[in-house]
Amino acid sequence: MALRLALCLCVYLLFTQAAEGSLDDFDCVEIYKQPAFQHPLLKNHKIQETFSSYEDLERSDNYEKNDQCPKGTVPILRQRNGSESFHLNTPEHRGQHFATIETLLDDSIYRGAEAEISVHSLNLQGSEYSKSEIWLENGFSGQLNSIQAGWAVHPRLYGDSVTRFTLYWTGDGYVKTGCYNTDCPGFVVLSRNPRIGNQFSGSSVYGKTSFYFTLHIFQDRSSGNWGLKLDNEIIGYWPKELFTELNKGASLVRYGGNTFMNTDEMSPPMGNGEFPVADFLKTAHFKYVYIIDSNYKRAYVEDKKLRKYADNYQCFRVTYWGLSRSDGVSFSFGGPGGRCSY
DSSP states (O other), X not given: OHHXXXXXXXXXXXXXXXXXXXXXXXXXXXXXXXXXXXXXXXXXXXXXXXXXXXXXXXXXXXXXXXXXXXXXXXXXXXXXXXXXXXXXXXXXXXXXXXXXEEEOOSSOOBSEEEEEEEOOOOOOOTTOEEEEEEEEEESOGGGOEEEEEEEEEOHHHHSSOOOEXXXXXXXXXXXXXXXXXXXXXXXXXXXXXXXXXXXXXXXXXXXXXXXXXXXXXXXXXXXXXXXXXXXXXXXXXXXXGGOSSGGXXXXXXXXXXXEEOSSSSEEOOBTTSXXXXXXXGGSEEEEEEEEEOTTSOEEEXXXXXXXXXXXXXXXXXXXXXXXXXXXXXXXEEEBOOEEOOO
């Protein structure tokens, strides 16, 4: 009888380990046991499975090939020692630099944004990082709600200098809430494929090839939740309960690059480390840049509703190309960084 119980226990443990196994640096966890449901406002949250206008859940091929998590589980990246949950991501914070285009604060409301974003490799170290992403925001100061997604090279967060798909959010202007990826309760993962925090399967090669991914962030019309679609797959969403201001839609959409320096003297490179040029094989860029308007319709941003912003022309620049037949609305950005004055 004891042997029989031992065999049963062994089979149970093997099954449990298979269901909760890992995919490289990811753990497969039961979908309702993922970090999001540790948030006090999400204790009784029911997972949203379908989204208006964005129901295509096909798998994308722009990422390292990994097995899917078993049905009923989702991949969660293991948090590394020394990774940071909070950061200040505003132009006022010393050490931050930006080269972006953004919508004007003119009382317009946006229900999302979309773009094709070029992917680049950079060699960074220490606490510095370099990102290329989309921001959607509403609110001011301590009430700022912000969701962000794109690629990042972030050694402190990931423990390496690899370009990875990265998320961030805050519900109170970076004061007490918010984190990267799923390092704190909030973002609900839907995809069984390892996406959040995973490295891309390729990178642009200067003068030869451009490597892209397509990113959509959108507010679902029926639920008010903010969905995240990567290429052809909805990988998850930010529940509306996390926010006070973004529930009304976004008042600002921003696209482009952001860096943080290791010291007061030297800033890391942005984009591909080169100043923007017209040749997309030689510059970091966004193309097919869209907004989702207040009526939940995809549209190109009007030139008169955009502004360019680069806080240090010596180190980083942004060039807006406008609308073209081949690339839609597009812009280039980036720079070598270095000794940037304030």
